[in-house]
Amino acid sequence: MGTDLTTSTAVGWEQRPWVADPDHAALPARIAGLDLPLPSDLAAETEEATAAVVRFDAELSHALLGLTGEIAPLDAVLLRTESASSSQIEHITAGARALALATLGERTRPNAALVAANVRAMGAAPRLAAELDEAALLAAHRALMDGQEHARPGAYRDVQGWIGGGAPTPHTAHFVPPHPERLPADMDDLFAYLRRTDVPALVQAAIAHAQFETIHPFADGNGRTGRVLVHAVLHRAGTITRMGVPLSAGLLTDMAGYFDALTAYRDGDPAPIVSRFAQAALAAVGNGRQLVTDLDEVLTGWRERLTARRDAAVWRALAVIIAQPAVTVDHLAQVLGVSRPASQRAVDQLVEVGALQPLNAQRRNRVWLATEVLACLDEFAARAGRRG
The missing domain is CATH 1.10.3290.10 (Fido-like domain)
Structure with a gap:
């Protein structure tokens, strides 16, 4: 060399x-x-x-x-x-x-x-x-x-x-x-x-x-x-x-x-x-x-509870909320490339199966959290010794 x-x-x-x-x-x-x-x-x-x-x-x-x-x-x-x-x-x-x-x-x-x-x-x-x-x-x-x-x-x-x-x-x-x-x-x-x-x-x-x-x-x-x-x-x-x-x-x-x-x-x-x-x-x-296993268990639970048509936007939304466990209706619509009403329907369906929960009570620009995903991430951090 x-x-x-x-x-x-x-x-x-x-x-x-x-x-x-x-x-x-x-x-x-x-x-x-x-x-x-x-x-x-x-x-x-x-x-x-x-x-x-x-x-x-x-x-x-x-x-x-x-x-x-x-x-x-x-x-x-x-x-x-x-x-x-x-x-x-x-x-x-x-x-x-x-x-x-x-x-x-x-x-x-x-x-x-x-x-x-x-x-x-x-x-x-x-x-x-x-x-x-x-x-x-x-x-x-x-x-x-x-x-x-x-x-x-x-x-x-x-x-x-x-x-x-x-x-x-x-x-x-x-x-x-x-x-x-x-x-x-x-x-x-x-x-x-x-x-x-x-x-x-x-x-x-x-x-x-x-x-x-x-x-x-x-x-x-x-x-x-x-x-x-x-x-x-x-x-x-x-x-x-x-x-x-x-x-x-x-x-x-x-x-x-x-x-x-x-x-x-x-x-x-x-x-x-x-x-x-x-x-x-x-x-x-x-x-x-272990994180992958935990997320897979969460995803399996959501899929078992969802009853939407197979072509509904909510099925694609599952990947979004695993990757980004805090979303708004507008954010989801943009990422999925669907209308705002279609995005709202997906959010409603995700709330119904327990995949999303509201961050607060505000009606405008409400933020929704995938709390089960957040729990998996915090458990990963705890195993690594991170506190926050």
Whole structure:
């Protein structure tokens, strides 16, 4: 490849002036030619986890059978759960109802709007998977941080940042990423690593994520953008075909282990972050599979109670309310491509079988909730350790 092989991910350090006092900023290791032989047990662990993810991704193609229309409800559900979990890692929480309302465009808590933005950012991951270049990464960050000018959406940071410590200078910080002037070279090295095809996908995703978090190229949104990058790597490799496989929910099962693994990576030992990602993948598959089972039970109950004609709009509406468990009559009419009276009939039929309940008593622009779906999503979050 024309790239010198390296064997360590340990950062170096250089002196930089903060106000009147010198301190240090990280010099991330070059990883474009990283040679990382894994211990046999860790190699087996990553292979097992990768196989589990591939199987789960394939299972999703056959899940929730019997739905009609062109909507892929599980893709939307998993995209939302993954975005919520990724946000929770950054202490941004939103329950399923608040997130559904925010996605519908209803007013809700600010955190729900931030998680909804993460859904949009995760939706940008297919382009990132196709390109794995700077323009695609910046586009994902722009989608995530749109409207938050402090984060310079779609642009690298132009000031020094640091992680933790709670002080106006980095003297007590947990970690000080590289100086802004070093970001172009650091990111070029990362993209060179991402272009390699000789690294197992899950290993490459873990190393790329850890290196991205070490470089910390953005003023805000690094963690969430870095987890979009993970999905892009796995998608490009063919390990997943859906961006919503809930890997961040797997990371939530051991947050202390995740952060300890990032620290170990920066100290020169990448094995813990690879192991943590393998464990997260296995946990994500188990949790995701339970979510699919729960949603299938809900859908079966609705179908058994519905007595409408087989060509009625309500049958197609089932997929809509699984994918978006907060709807209005107008929203449903638009998505289904039917008249407002036809949409109202579908809502009435869904209310009759217990699939929808009104959010409030208002008559105009009333919002309807699929509370059984919301309960499934909140149970998924509870299993992952997310609270909101």
